[in-house]
Amino acid sequence: MARPMTLTEKILAAHSGKADVAPGDIISIDLDLVMANELSAAVAITEFRKIKGATKVWDPDKIALVPSHFTPNKDIATATLSTMMRDFAKEQHITHYFEVGRGGIEHVVLPENGFVGPGMTIIGGDSHTTTYGGLGAFATGVGSTDIAAAFATGEMWVRVPPSIKIILEGGLRKYVQGKDLILTTIGRIGVDGAIYGAMEFAGSAIKDLPISGRFTMANMSIEAGAKNGIFPVDAIAEAYCAAVGKKDYTVYHADKDAEYQSVVTIDCSKIEPQVALPWLPENTKNASDLNEITIHQAVIGTCTNGRIEDMRQAAEILKGRKVHPDVRAIVIPGSQKVYKQCVTEGLAEIFIDAGCVVSTPTCGPCVGGHMGVLSEGERCISTTNRNFKGRMGHVKSEVYLTGPYVAAASAVAGHIANPEQLGAPVAV
Amino acid sequence: MILKGTAHKYGKNVDTDVIIPGRYCNLIDPVELGKHALEDLDANFVKKAKAGDLIVADTNFGCGSSREVAAVALKGAGVSGVVAKSFARIFYRNCINTGLPIFECPEGVDGINDGDAITVDADNGVITNETTGKSFKATQFPKFMQDLIAKGGLLRYAEQRLAEKKAAKEGAMHDRAAT
Structure with missing residues (x-):
């Protein structure tokens, strides 16, 4: 029988063809989506060209390229990087390239276009790729060389992170939103409080939190050093998927007896705007x-x-x-x-x-x-x-x-x- | 590989924004990036650092952005390695992928002062403070990462995976043809 697993472990096991995984295991996972912006893509493209045998990307439908950081181009150096990414998108027939004026900031654009769903594995050349955990995906940021290898192979090696359960309890005061909850959490555990780990959010305070607030929280899980932040999938998440046209996803749930490295419980009823x-x-x-x-x-x-x-x-x-x-x-x-x-x-x-x-x-x-x-x-x-x-x-x-x-x-x-x-x- | 140089010691949570500020993140050339390494933490670093010098820092070194140019900038400035109590995870991966040697060694960090002469036997993870004569052992990389480094890094590993996938695909086609 497979060992009881946390939400993150469930997704990683399913994407590595294993019955179960445990913290510390180094596994290779199949990727459902690989994202880069003009700064990270430019270096990734340069590295991709160095991979012998990789003339084409592994799947042009599973790569998203989004000019977002210094765009509309702020100077010639940025324009050069943006052109590199645009040319690569054309050459490789990348389906999801979001030109300036038709996209925006990557972590806002991908979910609202239905590219992100529960149970997916997503990496991005941007540390705030953790955002997509708001919808129950395993999502993490990596550097450009990891992106280059993923462009070629569609997979990535991962050290299975220990999970840290963050239980947020209580009703929220007026003007208290997801940002206040995540700042409170980081204030409590510190900027390395979840280093190398997976933050799994739970509790009554997030039950009614809209997906936008969950994205905000998962986004900043990296600010506690986490590999990923992840929310359980509920009716609010499924309604979001339906609204943005995301279909064909798998919902995983943490096992009741899953092991957590630590459990942090925070009473949110007294939190003020942070x-x-x-x-x-x-x-x-x-x-x-x-x-x-x-x-x-x-x-x-x-x-x-x-x-x-x-x-x-x-x-x-x-x-x-x-x-x-x-x-x-x-x-x-x-x-x-x-x-x-x-x-x-x-x-x-x-x-x-x-x-x-x-x-x-x-x-x-x-x-x-x-x-x-x-x-x-x-x-x-x-x-x-x-x-x-x-x-x-x-x-x-x-x-x-x-x-x-x-x-x-x-x-x-x-x-x-x-x-x-x-x-x-x-x-x- | 033996690394030899002066230790430049810093505190906790040295983030990638101070390693290479965002305003330089549209540069690619390692030498150009190196001119701005640690600029917002220690404006004198580039002036005082010599080729081969090492960074010694407390916990969570390299936290923040995924910018791979942070590792590249340190290399560009001549840094031969980083010894820290712990590393932020994306920076850790980026160092393996760009070939900047890093060593997790809490005791070593406590046993090294700014300006000490350091020698690191990178293959065996032994850090020696030549100024005090004391040696420290760094945490070993997991076997998978040791193999990855020995193979020449992630891109070579990707080549190997591509070849394995191709062979598996051809094998499957051959099997189908046979049945």
């Missing part, structure tokens, strides 16, 4: 306690919080209010679809009336690339996922991580604020 202070995502505090920190910029969007639900939360706060005179607010819908929805739902108008920039989808400012790079001494409140030194620009600039509600409220207040600390909006 902010992670520089220079690590584990430096979490309540937004309401940080009113003395003034900000120069607010960024709302990215692979962490660039979905329509995030845009609606920001708009809920910004409606009838104005961005503080000393703040630049930059709203970046995560994909063309989200962008269009912002327009049709009237959110774009709210953002513009409030005095925000509404940008085309890009990872830009999050990686210190473009569209909102910071100067020395500037502070930015941001719905992104990293607040490392120099992440968004000058080495002496600062990034404060939070969710859309607090980012929008802080943009209005001119300092870090919980939405409950704002005055009433003016009549519109």
